[in-house]
Amino acid sequence: xxxxxxxxxxxxxxxxxxxxxxxxxxxxxxxxxxxxxxxxxxxxxxxxxxxxxxxxxxxxxxxxxxxxxxxxxxxxxxxxxxxxxxxxxxxxxxxxxxxxxxxxxxxxxxxxxxxxxxxxxxxxxxxxxxxxxxxxxxxxxxxxxxxxxxxxxxxxxxxxxxxxxxxxxxxxxxxxxxxxxxxxxxxxxxxxxxxxxxxxxxxxxxxxxxxxxxxxxxxxxxxxxxxxxxxxxxxxxxxxxxxxxxxxxxxxxxxxxxxxxxxxxxxxxxxxxxxxxxxxxxxxxxxxxxxxxxxxxxxxxxxxxxxxxxxxxxxxxxxxxxxxxxxxxxxxxxxxxxxxxxxxxxxxxxxxxxxxxxxxxxxx
Numbered sequence: 001x002x003x004x005x006x007x008x009x010x011x012x013x014x015x016x017x018x019x020x021x022x023x024x025x026x027x028x029x030x031x032x033x034x035x036x037x038x039x040x041x042x043x044x045x046x047x048x049x050x051x052x053x054x055x056x057x058x059x060x061x062x063x064x065x066x067x068x069x070x071x072x073x074x075x076x077x078x079x080x081x082x083x084x085x086x087x088x089x090x091x092x093x094x095x096x097x098x099x100x101x102x103x104x105x106x107x108x109x110x111x112x113x114x115x116x117x118x119x120x121x122x123x124x125x126x127x128x129x130x131x132x133x134x135x136x137x138x139x140x141x142x143x144x145x146x147x148x149x150x151x152x153x154x155x156x157x158x159x160x161x162x163x164x165x166x167x168x169x170x171x172x173x174x175x176x177x178x179x180x181x182x183x184x185x186x187x188x189x190x191x192x193x194x195x196x197x198x199x200x201x202x203x204x205x206x207x208x209x210x211x212x213x214x215x216x217x218x219x220x221x222x223x224x225x226x227x228x229x230x231x232x233x234x235x236x237x238x239x240x241x242x243x244x245x246x247x248x249x250x251x252x253x254x255x256x257x258x259x260x261x262x263x264x265x266x267x268x269x270x271x272x273x274x275x276x277x278x279x280x281x282x283x284x285x286x287x288x289x290x291x292x293x294x295x296x297x298x299x300x301x302x303x304x305x306x307x308x309x310x311x312x313x314x315x316x317x318x319x320x321x322x323x324x325x326x327x328x329x330x331x332x333x334x335x336x337x338x339x340x341x342x343x344x345x346x347x348x349x350x351x352x353x354x355x356x357x358x359x360x361x362x363x364x
Contacts, residue, residue: 002341004225007031007142008040010303010316012291012331013048017058017127020046023332024133028140034336036142037224042287042303043148043174043233043259046129050294052211059152059172062130062188134183143223144179147257147287148191148232151175154213171213176230176257178221186223189230190215193238208234218244225339226252229282233258236272239279246280247354252344254282259289262319265300270312278310281348283339290318290331301329305337308347313337 009027013020024041031039049055129149137144151173174191192215194208218241219230229251235241236256245251254276260269277284283306290301301318314337317329348354 003338004038005034005036005336005338006038006040006225006285006305007034007036007334007336008285008287008303008305008314008316009042009045010288010290010301010329010331010333010335011042011045012293012299013042013045013289014293015047015049015054015058017047017129017132020048021127021129021132021136025136025140027332027334028136028142028144030334031142031336032140034334036336038143038145039140039334040145040255040285040287041147041257042289043257044150044289045147045257045287046133046149048259048289048293048297050296055150055211056170056172059150060128060130061153062149062151062175062177062185130177133177134179137179137181138183141181143181143186145228145255145257145285145287146177146179147255148259149175149177151190157209157213171211173215174212174232175215176219176232176255178223178228178230187219187221187228187230189219189232190217191232191235192216192218192241193235195234218249220245220249220251223253226283226341226344228252229254231256233260236276237268239276242276242280242282243357246282247357247359251280252282252341253339254280254284256284256286257288258286260300262298262300265302265318266320269300269302270304273304273306274310274312277306277308279353281308281344281351281353283307283337283344285337288316288318290316290329303335305335308344 007027007030011020011023024045028039047058049058133144133146154171154173156170176189176191177185178187180186191212194212194214196207196209221228221230227250229242229245229249231241231254233256236258242254245254256273256276273284273286284304286304288301288303289299292298301316303316304312305314307313314335316333316335
């Protein structure tokens with residue numbers, strides 16, 4: 001059978017790791033109930049801080065080097081040494097997934113996010129998003145695309161001359177992980193393109209590279225739904241990256257987990273995602289953040305699933321109105337789509353773009 005079902009989440013993450021993991025568990029339950037084999041999460045799904053200091057303080061060591069990818073890991077699958085004991089967490093998580101797997105998605109207003117299950121003394125910093133996510137993958141039996149985690153241990157730089165310095169501020173990687181049903185990390189991609197912009201006339205100065213180090217390696221990964229090409233958010237604007245992922249990398253499905261701002265989302269989100277699907281003849285799955293995370297940050301929403309012909313198969317809705325589900329967007333929520341490898345093959349056969357592409361044959 002060539003058809004496999006994917007679930008694309010839409011979240012409104014905040015600075016409470018436990019609440020964010022609970023939202024992921026809910027999405028996993030709904031995904032399992034709808035017959036999905038893989039769940040896709042947006043950028044910053046586990047932690048959305050107010051400033052760079054919070055991001056640095058809550059970053060995690062993942063150990064994602066090439067020598068350990070796909071191998072057995074010895075760390076305990078427990079999200080932290082806190083007042084909620086390990087066995088209690090597993091029982092709570094199992095009950096959450098089992099109970100919610102038979103329920104429909106919540107229709108509570110966006111501001112009504114109180115959970116009776118959160119009466120625990122949780123030390124947020126000591127909760128491991130990665131270990132909690134591995135438990136969710138094992139309990140739900142789903143592969144998970146973890147769209148963006150702040151990975152500690154990136155090299156610092158001297159911001160004056162660009163040279164590495166032990167005395168300069170520490171940084172993180174923005175790391176996209178693929179986790180299988182056994183809780184093993186199958187692939188790791190560190191975001192390559194960082195958003196640095198300065199518009200003095202509008203007093204806008206954004207420098208992602210101040211706290212985030214860029215990756216340097218393209219990553220593809222086999223999965224139950226096909227060969228995945230990994231990327232993150234701002235990467236979306238660099239079409240040549242996706243041409244490589246689909247061409248030499250052989251990706252059938254392009255992943256673009258994001259937390260797009262409202263102005264850029266309104267202007268470019270749908271257009272760029274459809275373009276990446278059309279020019280590479282790939283499915284595009286883009287899990288998104290939606291709504292107001294704190295007093296400093298708001299995200300556009302519109303988690304999307306797009307087929308290789310560029311048609312939108314599902315839209316979770318966003319800041320500017322309704323999506324394809326026909327209701328105002330809620331968080332957490334999911335949309336599902338069926339990935340058909342035969343459809344990809346037919347589109348590419350009718351219009352063999354990859355065969356016609358003239359790599360490195362241009363001249364001035």
